[in-house]
Amino acid sequence: MIQDTSRATPAVYAGVKIKRRDTHPKTLRRSRVRVWQSLMVDFVNVSFGHRLWWVDAFIGDAERGNPAVVVLLERPMEDDELQQIAFELGVSETAFVRRVGETWSLRWFTPTVEVDLCGHATLATLHVLLTELGVPGGEFYFQTRSGVLSGRRLKDGMLGVDLPRSYIELLDASVLNGTLGPVSEVYQAGAQSVLAVVEDYDTLCGLSVDPMSLFLVPSSIVIAACYGGPNVDVSIRVFAPRLGLAEDHVTGSAMCAVSPWWVEKVGSPTVSVRQASARGGVMFARLFEKNVEVAGMARTFFGGDLRA
Numbered sequence: 001m002i003q004d005t006s007r008a009t010p011a012v013y014a015g016v017k018i019k020r021r022d023t024h025p026k027t028l029r030r031s032r033v034r035v036w037q038s039l040m041v042d043f044v045n046v047s048f049g050h051r052l053w054w055v056d057a058f059i060g061d062a063e064r065g066n067p068a069v070v071v072l073l074e075r076p077m078e079d080d081e082l083q084q085i086a087f088e089l090g091v092s093e094t095a096f097v098r099r100v101g102e103t104w105s106l107r108w109f110t111p112t113v114e115v116d117l118c119g120h121a122t123l124a125t126l127h128v129l130l131t132e133l134g135v136p137g138g139e140f141y142f143q144t145r146s147g148v149l150s151g152r153r154l155k156d157g158m159l160g161v162d163l164p165r166s167y168i169e170l171l172d173a174s175v176l177n178g179t180l181g182p183v184s185e186v187y188q189a190g191a192q193s194v195l196a197v198v199e200d201y202d203t204l205c206g207l208s209v210d211p212m213s214l215f216l217v218p219s220s221i222v223i224a225a226c227y228g229g230p231n232v233d234v235s236i237r238v239f240a241p242r243l244g245l246a247e248d249h250v251t252g253s254a255m256c257a258v259s260p261w262w263v264e265k266v267g268s269p270t271v272s273v274r275q276a277s278a279r280g281g282v283m284f285a286r287l288f289e290k291n292v293e294v295a296g297m298a299r300t301f302f303g304g305d306l307r308a
Contacts, residue, residue: 050074053132053303054091055124058250058296063280065298066250067091068124071306072133073098079114085306087111092245095121097128097142104129106142106149112244116192117146119252119294120281122161126151127298130159158284160295165287166190166256168264179213180224189257194219201229204237205276211241223254225261232274232282233266234258250281255294259287 052071059065069089073096086094086109095118098105106125108118122142129135130153142149151161168187175186176196185197194217198204204226214222222239229235236258238251255273262271269288275281284295 050306051303052306053124053128054301055127055298056301057120057123057127057298058252058275058281058283059299060274060280060282060297063250063274063282065279065281065296066093066120066248067301068118068121069094070121070125070128071096072128082107083109083112083114085109092248093118093121095125097125100143103141103143103148106144108144110244114145115243117144117163117253117256119161119163119255120250122149122151122163123159123252123294123296123298126159126161127300132300132303154295157297158295159298160293161252162288162291162293163253163256165260165290165292166193168195168257168260176217176222177213179209179217180207180222183224187257187261188219189223189261192220193223193254193257194221195223195225195257195261198224198226200226201235201276204229204235207237209239209247211239211246214239215241221251221254223251223257225258229274229276232272234262234271235274235276237276247277248275249277249279250275250283252283252294252296255283255285255292259285259292263287 050071050073052069054067054069056065056067069091071094082096090111092110094109096107108115108121126140129140130137137153140151146164149162151159154160166189168189171186171188173183173186180196180198183196183198187195189195204224207224220240220242223236225234225236227234236254238248238254240248258273259271263269270286273283282296286293
C-alpha cells in the first residue's frame, strides 16, 4: 500500500501497554486508552513504513525521462521481499538505498530480476538524497554490485553519476539475427551489452522490434544507435527483454558503451544523447580512463510510505 505524504516522516515506534480491561460503557467514555481495553488488546504497535519517492530521471524540456522508484530502507530486507516490492511497483527499476556508515548501500531491481547496474535509478537516488532528504552536498558513494559508484551535484540543476566504462569490440552483424534490420556496425560492449549502429534517426525511430526474437540475441541489453538527432550528437533506443523490459525509456548505463564508441569514432570525450523512446530522455556523458560521468536532470513526481 502506498500512502501519499506531504513531507518526509521519520520512522516512529509507539507501544501502549494495557494493564486493565475495564469495559463498562461509562468507563469507555472517559479514556481513549480504555477503548482499546474494550477490544481486549494487550499491546498496540504503530510504526511508519519505508519511505519512497517516484522520480523521473534524465528529463528534458519535452522529454519525460525514465521513472524510478527510490525506496529508503529503515532496516535490511530479504531479497525476495525486495523483488516482490519491485514487482508491485512495476516501474523499469526500483532502487533500494540504505545508509551504511559514511556511504550508501544501493541495489536495483526490475519487476523480474535484480540487475548489476542502473544509471537512471542511481541518478534518481542521488536526487532524493539531495532534494528530498536534504543530505549535505559533496561527493556521494554507493556500494553496489558493480563496485563503489560516486555522484555529485553539477551546475545548472544537473546531477552527475560515475559509472564503469565498457570496452568495445567489433562483432559480426549476424549476432543480431536480423532483429534490428540493416546495421552498419555491431560492437560487444562489456559482458552484457551489444551496440548496433543504424543508418539514421528516421531508421532508429522506425524500428519495430519483436521482443521474443531479440531475446535470442546473446546479450542482456541491445543498444541501437545512430549519429545525430534533434539537438544532440547521438540518438539511441535500448531493448532488454532478458531483464523483463521490452524497451527501456531512458538508459543511463547505455552511456558506458556509447561514450567509448563516440570517442573511437569522433575523438571527443563528451557526447550528448537523446533516447528516442515513447517518454524520451536527454543525457550527457564524459569519458574518463575507467569511468563515464553520466549527467542529467531529475524531478520528483510523488512521495509516500511503503507498508511492507
